[in-house]
Amino acid sequence: MTTVSCWSAKGGSGTTVVAVAIATLRGRESEHGALLVDLAGDCPSAMGLPEPNGPGISEWLAAGDQVPADALGRIEQQVSEQVALLTSGRGAIEGIDRARELLDALGSEPRDVVIDLGRLASATGVVSEVAAVLAAGCDQSLLVTRPCFLSLRRALASPVRPTGIVLVTEEGRALGRREVEDIVGVPVVAEVPIDASVARAVDAGTLAMRMPRGFERWLRHAA
């Protein structure tokens, strides 16, 4: 099994959509299914699920040592035959010691693990330490970005270096795949166009259930 983290340098890049799609594809293909870990809070909605009201990662992180790592198994939700979801919870994603424990627990999972880390860069350079530990510790750390110089500049200032880029392309941009690879210094592992079928599936909450065929093909090499 492998651990994959998805993160962005600017909001609205397509990170949640890519994370949900990779988890869905991994779930179908891996013997043990996939676990999607949401640190950014949008995964349930992107999967057409109701707003979660139980404890999530933030509560587990805040609980400290009295709550063991295997309690994670009790707060996850099986959302389809192949995919389980660990929701973000309601509090802040804080607690650096527990972050390492979380990474170890996810690393010893028999399932493929996909983490939506949200934004991992900011204008001031300050980012969630927990998210940074998870991004740096995953087998694959995917920067999801538009071919936008401001996003790429922020990504370079992030404390985490990605292992690959998922490039969400749109018409009219001056930067192409080659320029993006040159700027960030890591390969583009998938190019995903902005496409109405994807936006509609997200809005209808059907992305995980009925993924647009094109989207599956574009993402195939990402993870």
Ligand SMILES: Nc1ncnc2c1ncn2[C@@H]1O[C@H](COP(=O)(O)OP(=O)(O)OP(=O)(O)O)[C@@H](O)[C@H]1O
């Ligand atoms: N390939 C795509 N084609 C069309 N629309 C897309 C695509 N990817 C994402 N979107 C749309 O773009 C918007 C932002 O996507 P998403 O929420 O995944 O970004 P994000 O990086 O997770 O944002 P945030 O920083 O808020 O977490 C959503 O409306 C989504 O439906």
Ligand SMILES: [Mg+2]
């Ligand atoms: Mg998101």
